[in-house]
Amino acid sequence: MRTDPDGGTRHQPQAQEPELRVNPIACDARGLCIELLPELISADPWGYPIIRPGPVPLQLQQLARRAVAACPTLALMLISPPG
Amino acid sequence: MHGYGPASAGRPAAPEPGELRLIVRDQPLSLAEHIDQYGPLPAARLGPKALIEDVESSGLTGRGGGAFPAGRKMRAVAEAGTRDTAKGSAAKGSVIVANGSESEPASSKDSVLLSRAPHLVLDGIAACASAVGATRAYLCAGHGDPAQVHFLTEAVAERSRAALDKVRVEVVTVARGYLSGQENALISALNGNAPLPTFVPPRPAERGAHRRPTLVLNVETLAHIALIARFGSHWFAAAGTPGAPGSALVTVTGAVERPGVREIPLGSALSDVLQHCGVSQPAQAVLTGGYFGTWLPLPAALAVPVSHEGMRAAGAALGPGVLAVLPEAACGLAETARIASFLAAESAGQCGPCRNGLPALADALNWIAFGRPGPDIIGRVQQLADLVTGRGACHLPDGAAGLVRSALSVFAADLQAHLRAGPCARAGGPPVLPVPARGSR
Amino acid sequence: MTSGGGIGAIVITSSTPLWYATRATGLVAMVLLTASMALGLLSSVRFQRPAWPGFVTLGLHRNLSLLALGFTAVHVLTTVLDGFVSIPLQDAFIPFISSYRPIWVGLGAIALDLMLALIITSLLRTRIGLRGWRAVHWTAYLCWPVAVLHGLGTGTDTPVRWVLVLTGCCVLAVTALTIWRLALAWPDRPVASTAGVVLIALTLIAGGAWLRAGPLGPHWSARSGTRTTPPAGVARPHRTSP
Numbered sequence: 001m002r003t004d005p006d007g008g009t010r011h012q013p014q015a016q017e018p019e020l021r022v023n024p025i026a027c028d029a030r031g032l033c034i035e036l037l038p039e040l041i042s043a044d045p046w047g048y049p050i051i052r053p054g055p056v057p058l059q060l061q062q063l064a065r066r067a068v069a070a071c072p073t074l075a076l077m078l079i080s081p082p083g
Numbered sequence: 084m085h086g087y088g089p090a091s092a093g094r095p096a097a098p099e100p101g102e103l104r105l106i107v108r109d110q111p112l113s114l115a116e117h118i119d120q121y122g123p124l125p126a127a128r129l130g131p132k133a134l135i136e137d138v139e140s141s142g143l144t145g146r147g148g149g150a151f152p153a154g155r156k157m158r159a160v161a162e163a164g165t166r167d168t169a170k171g172s173a174a175k176g177s178v179i180v181a182n183g184s185e186s187e188p189a190s191s192k193d194s195v196l197l198s199r200a201p202h203l204v205l206d207g208i209a210a211c212a213s214a215v216g217a218t219r220a221y222l223c224a225g226h227g228d229p230a231q232v233h234f235l236t237e238a239v240a241e242r243s244r245a246a247l248d249k250v251r252v253e254v255v256t257v258a259r260g261y262l263s264g265q266e267n268a269l270i271s272a273l274n275g276n277a278p279l280p281t282f283v284p285p286r287p288a289e290r291g292a293h294r295r296p297t298l299v300l301n302v303e304t305l306a307h308i309a310l311i312a313r314f315g316s317h318w319f320a321a322a323g324t325p326g327a328p329g330s331a332l333v334t335v336t337g338a339v340e341r342p343g344v345r346e347i348p349l350g351s352a353l354s355d356v357l358q359h360c361g362v363s364q365p366a367q368a369v370l371t372g373g374y375f376g377t378w379l380p381l382p383a384a385l386a387v388p389v390s391h392e393g394m395r396a397a398g399a400a401l402g403p404g405v406l407a408v409l410p411e412a413a414c415g416l417a418e419t420a421r422i423a424s425f426l427a428a429e430s431a432g433q434c435g436p437c438r439n440g441l442p443a444l445a446d447a448l449n450w451i452a453f454g455r456p457g458p459d460i461i462g463r464v465q466q467l468a469d470l471v472t473g474r475g476a477c478h479l480p481d482g483a484a485g486l487v488r489s490a491l492s493v494f495a496a497d498l499q500a501h502l503r504a505g506p507c508a509r510a511g512g513p514p515v516l517p518v519p520a521r522g523s524r
Numbered sequence: 525m526t527s528g529g530g531i532g533a534i535v536i537t538s539s540t541p542l543w544y545a546t547r548a549t550g551l552v553a554m555v556l557l558t559a560s561m562a563l564g565l566l567s568s569v570r571f572q573r574p575a576w577p578g579f580v581t582l583g584l585h586r587n588l589s590l591l592a593l594g595f596t597a598v599h600v601l602t603t604v605l606d607g608f609v610s611i612p613l614q615d616a617f618i619p620f621i622s623s624y625r626p627i628w629v630g631l632g633a634i635a636l637d638l639m640l641a642l643i644i645t646s647l648l649r650t651r652i653g654l655r656g657w658r659a660v661h662w663t664a665y666l667c668w669p670v671a672v673l674h675g676l677g678t679g680t681d682t683p684v685r686w687v688l689v690l691t692g693c694c695v696l697a698v699t700a701l702t703i704w705r706l707a708l709a710w711p712d713r714p715v716a717s718t719a720g721v722v723l724i725a726l727t728l729i730a731g732g733a734w735l736r737a738g739p740l741g742p743h744w745s746a747r748s749g750t751r752t753t754p755p756a757g758v759a760r761p762h763r764t765s766p
Contacts, residue, residue, distance in 0.1 A: 023282045023476075024282070024433070024434035024435070024436065024437075024474060024475055024476050025281070025282050025433045025434055025476045026282070026654070027434070027435060028435075029435050030570070030578060031572065031578055032577075032578045032579045032582065035577040035578060035579050036579050044436060044470055044474075045439075045470070046435055046436070046439040046440075047435070048435040048436050048439075048474070050470075050474075068650075069649075069650065070579055070582065070583075072567070072582070073654060074649070074650065074653070074654050
């Protein structure tokens, strides 16, 4: 674990850490992912999700899975990069 | 790989580095003339390994705009086909799609190539078909021109009478629309669905047309492959530069005396290319790559090499080889606003950020070009450009954002003048770049 | 308590709590199913307020559906265990084979089957994909009215005023939300939405007419196929319906 200059800690990048991705064609701006995971997903002016780039931190992975299951159009995905 | 040496009986010499390779004259080459010019397609070298290795070592990149290494694409499809064999589902084979749709309005190289040297393209299809084990082949012609479709169908028929190709090529018309020629949109149309981009997994190399591994290549790329199959990878790389081997077709339009399609060795300086076309009036900028490309200022960009890596280093992209010259007498912001409106109208409408963001971006640009906006419009344009980048299923929003960002940078002086005093006189002039009327879909 | 056979007496006295449980769980299941239906409709019209985010609607919809299935399971169990009328377990799943009020119990079987399909496909949604899930989920529009009709036709409490009022409120809620859903689904096709509303109104009128002529009319018990022969020598306990 390394310490950021602003005092946070950061894991060493692991090959297995998954990333959130949205299928923009399936996405219908229902907004559930934004409600359920505001730490990583915010709304653009039209209600569509903007996902913070990078892997999902370990402590948020359970919540991310919940958000993926909650998406009404199954547009949100948790992609594990090839490890 | 191995060179082919000097001409021998029945086999023409390979074109010299300075010679034209793809389009040797202004009239179409018939099948007999084509074989006279280039010799027959050698069957012996067309095993999967040989041709793919040749194309890989030649460094040929896709000429449709993506500039993806062609050999790597071929290998991916060949391997996917092999995996299918292992799974026992190889009975149907893979699919070749020759993309001649050329939906970029400023580009005409593909239609010119297809009309002058159709058999080079068809040779390329045949060569790739045997290299990747294809059982179906499509030649996608764009522009909805029935005469061209008829011409190409005739060329295919001529070859089948001569029993040249193992796989019969189906000539297909591509729907109108800027996105119809996009790789996934093309495959979607061939599968009987709407000609619109799809979300990427699965990749076409894995599962594309008819759920088979599909190799989609631009028609110019296929023409180059047809020549590599004859003359080898060393010959191919004899033109161009080590980082950008081979020759390429470019379409030069705008304020030049002799606009049109030219074959150039990659890496030629932009000044050379433009001189060839004759620049009669002072030019302020050049739009590279197409309508989702980027502006480069003139005369500063004259030294930029015309190649993918050269353009990339200058912050632009060669794309499908469009070079549109903007004269001093025109307004770059007005031209960009028109193009942005066109791109917004061409959105597939499938992805929210693009469907909402591109019209907003175009509106803002139109304000800048033709209206009296406040100074905060620049921040709004930047914000919109950032909002749409990377958030669609295809690269249309990225291209529009890139175009707009480059316009704000290259035409910065005009931008300040517009904000201070309203639209310049040049903005009211006639359009330079050909933007099709709305409702092309 | 009569002087009939001991076992017969036990069967009759012990059936009454089971019978009450059947009626109670049936009513509760109907209310829960209505609430689930209402929340599903609310989600499809994108109802969202700062104090009521979208995930609340869908989360409640999911949980109330599961609860409704739970109460329905108990409802089925008490019905099967209730020895006064013979309704074996398969009658709850295979429609119209029951000897007791075959049509109306059969509707219950249909509603239960649909509920199971809806819930199982929803639990496996990520595996079966959106299109398959959606195709099955459309049957919710069939499941709910069938369940209500089952209650009205089989239920021995139908003529009771508060039961009628409760059922009426459920029907009102789902009808209003369905009309809202229709209006939003086709904003630019007024003919289609009006036709939909008219269809709903006609269905309600037909339903009301059936209610008057059927369960609220005379001798419904006999007309709906209630077998009323008790074991020999045993008097029937008093029940509220004819």
